[in-house]
Amino acid sequence: MSIAPKYTYVKLGNLKAGSVINVYGVVVFFKQPFKSRGTDFCSTLKIIDQSNQKIGCTIFCEKLEDHPKVFQNGDIVRMHRVKVQPCKSIMLVNTFGFSVVTFDGVVGTAVEPRTSSRSFHFDQDDRRMVEELRTWAASQAVLPTVTATVPLSAVQPKVYFDLTCQLLAKAPIDTTCTLLRVWDGTRCPHTLLKVIVEPHITEGQASFSKERENLIANVLVYDNHVEVARQLKPGVFLRIYNLRAIPGSTKVPGLTSSQSEEVDHLAFHLHGGTSYGRGIRVLPDNSPDVQELKRYSGRLKTNAPADLPFLGYGSVPDSADPHAVILVLVYSFVNNKLSLILPKAI
Incomplete structure (x- = not known):
């Protein structure tokens, strides 16, 4: 022994x-x-x-x-x-x-x-x-003031913030920039930057329904953070540190340089370097923040009543097929039972 x-x-x-x-x-x-x-x-x-x-x-x-x-x-x-x-x-x-x-x-x-x-x-x-x-x-007063972790629904232009989210898909823009498509179950009140990439270079789901697309934020990751982004798998939960919300028109490099210019939108950039703890960290499923995110993202702001939870809606199909389907269990307060919605394209 x-x-x-x-x-x-x-x-x-x-x-x-x-x-x-x-x-x-x-x-x-x-x-x-x-x-x-x-x-x-x-x-x-x-x-x-x-x-x-x-x-x-x-x-x-x-x-x-x-x-x-x-x-x-x-x-x-x-x-x-x-x-x-x-x-x-x-x-x-x-x-x-x-x-x-x-x-x-x-x-x-x-x-x-x-x-x-x-x-x-x-x-x-x-x-x-x-x-x-x-x-x-x-x-003790030993901990410094930290950058606030806020949901997408509370993001304001020009601020730096930490975001806890789930990665839905990603795609390379060029050698110095990678696109991360993320959500946290809340809707940003500002018009967000649209980034168009070819489906064949997208890892994860290539397209979503209009309702879900309104909940997705495009995060542009630059320079040294690209190395970390390459190792991320769609479906993981992340905390992105010192993310910047940039208002106004932004010319995205690479594949999206020919897209029509949008003047009134908000872009999310993770700049290069490590100042102020800037970076990306994968959170484990048993993290209290992930558990809270799962509970929070279960109450989506859709046409359904705000108090109607969608169980399992935060999961991401493994397939990148745009016709991928999900099964959604919905709890009905009318007849006090769980109901299964038939496969639905997302």
Whole structure:
């Protein structure tokens, strides 16, 4: 019978240069992984604990899934085998055998580890440390003001915002730009930019009904984010950080450069770079934000009554066939039962 390893953790106020340690911390700043000049992706974090020391962390890993799965400031991160490296100030860097696990930092939510490792150590002591950090962070003014996460129905021109959404389809525009077609179940009150691409280069469903098309936003992803966008699969749930809502006419590069110019519309751009945490992150299905999005997108603003939930309407067919069909279960308040709507083109 194997004995579970016992790990010790060092407070961020007690770091010694050159040592390889294990740490816990609350994330107060992060950048999603981006392609480095070498073969690795790089991500950066800044963490804090009860010692009130803010420490920067730089992580280099070849695979995106090996980076910390941080979704927002306040998340809890546990890192094993990081090296204390003196620079202009002390920072932590990953070393041989590095592993990382992250947790939602909200008090009262389930303590569920986020990790790509098939096996990892987690016991009651770890649970206690997560809960203690959550409680401490909630009682302190340690978290910075963050960009608001808003639904499409509340987006205003000229703002930067974070969007939690589902990817329906995507298509390359040119080597520096990729189109993501997304929705969150709400309708943007502004006229949105139309981006026309050829069906044969579209991954995911190529066309939708007029009613559903009115709920879809076209997001233009530029430069370093194109690499991440290439790996996304239609149907996944995303959080897009530091997305910009641009009013007025915009000339879209590549295939859409010949489209008629629209003067009064809103375009969504994810600019290149990583300033202000700009980037894209895939959210797991058990994420509280995804569960809330599924509940929210179940109440669509269509011709049906606003309080009539459409169960399963948020799912995306695997086929890119424009004649793909969906089955919709509808709960009837009249006869108090579920009814099945026959296949309907979307």
